[in-house]
Amino acid sequence: MSRAVVYEKFGGPEVLELREVPEPHAGPGEVRIRVAAAGLNPMDWVLASQPEAAARFGITVPSGFGYDLAGVVDEVGDGATGFAVGDRVLGGALGRAVADFVVVKTPAEGFWPTPDGISNEVASTLPVAGMTAAAALAAIDLQSGDTVLIGGAAGGVGVFAMQLAKIAGARVIGTASEGTFEFLRQFGAEPVAYGPGLADRVRALAPGGVTAATDLFGTETAEAALALGVPPERISTIAAGPNAPGGVRATGGFDADPAAMKHITDAILTGDLTVPIAAIFPVEQVREAVELQAGRHVHGKILITL
Structure with a gap:
């Protein structure tokens, strides 16, 4: 047995x-x-x-x-x-x-x-968190020099997304509750409180603009990114389902390139991802x-x- x-x-x-x-x-x-x-x-x-x-x-x-x-x-x-x-x-x-x-x-x-x-x-x-994070960033074609807004950055997928975005050379702004700000800073992200007024707080933090976004929790971050002028094709969501704002890219771990796992494990072995x-x-x-x-x-x- x-x-x-x-x-x-x-x-x-x-x-x-x-x-x-x-x-x-x-x-x-x-x-x-x-x-x-x-x-x-x-x-x-x-x-x-x-x-x-x-x-x-x-x-x-x-x-x-x-x-x-x-x-x-x-x-x-x-x-x-x-x-x-x-x-x-x-x-x-x-x-x-x-x-x-x-x-x-x-x-x-x-x-x-x-x-x-x-x-x-x-x-x-x-498998789930790593590959979902990889898919969320691939869907928005994240590049070095991007300023990316990550919604739900302190969650299981967010921990991977923050670090993979940093490895890609992006500036990372992550939404979280104030009690988790220090946790986000450990991964090189700049924290911002979620909730009403998110777009205004992000604008103050990044007056030069946000170029991409991924929403790992619902739709609030995606809607804030649209309000900040981010093109919908450079915004992804993993949990919004049919409620995703128009033009935003819905994705998930099953969409990830299988090769993304080696990228993740290599980054763990080099100490770039914890x-x-x-x-x-x-x-x-x-x-x-x-x-x-x-x-x-x-x-x-x-x-x-x-």
Whole structure:
């Protein structure tokens, strides 16, 4: 037997249960990953608590939980390609990441080798947040010399977006609550308070103008950027859905260039990008981990170890 976090009905953290389940094995064209760590994202608890959101991703109950994971390939089925037993990998398995074992078909899209020098814990935080940040910046063709406004800069995606924008040579202004200003400054961003009057505060901070923007939370930053004269094609959103202002580019991690992951891991290895880890929970405490994640008051990633 092996363990997996599952839920049989939609709801809050209380619906999550750690259960013994039959141990899965790699079939033809598949590999099995022994999961070491699973990184949490807001979408995980949204899918577990909101049936409408889950339906959009094809998730029905009963379901497993989580997406981001890192671990080691420990079984390779006949005809499987791309990975060998003993390979360290990171990637995503929708609705089944928080488990001792995950079986995936090959070629395994959405999986990458974990480089030496990057721990499983750090690797497990990268797939959703890292690739979503990369997609958000690629959608606006961020260039050296840009002044970019990043909405929701203190969040899980924002931490990556700030640093990737700095690596690209941009000036970064990030929206956040005043209590997180020092956190943003640690990553080279200039903080500005979100809320009514955002465009005026940004104008005072950057009288020379803003040239690009990405909104990682809703629509407030995108609307402020439009008010500041940023062309809509140089504004991206990841969470606005149908509410995105006209002409603004909606994107997400699935739009990212697969090569972006190597750019991210290379930057981690050179020290140009750091991943703040706020909390690590054993899988037995998955409910506490999700409760902390859902509170949205933590700066940095929350992850579960198995």
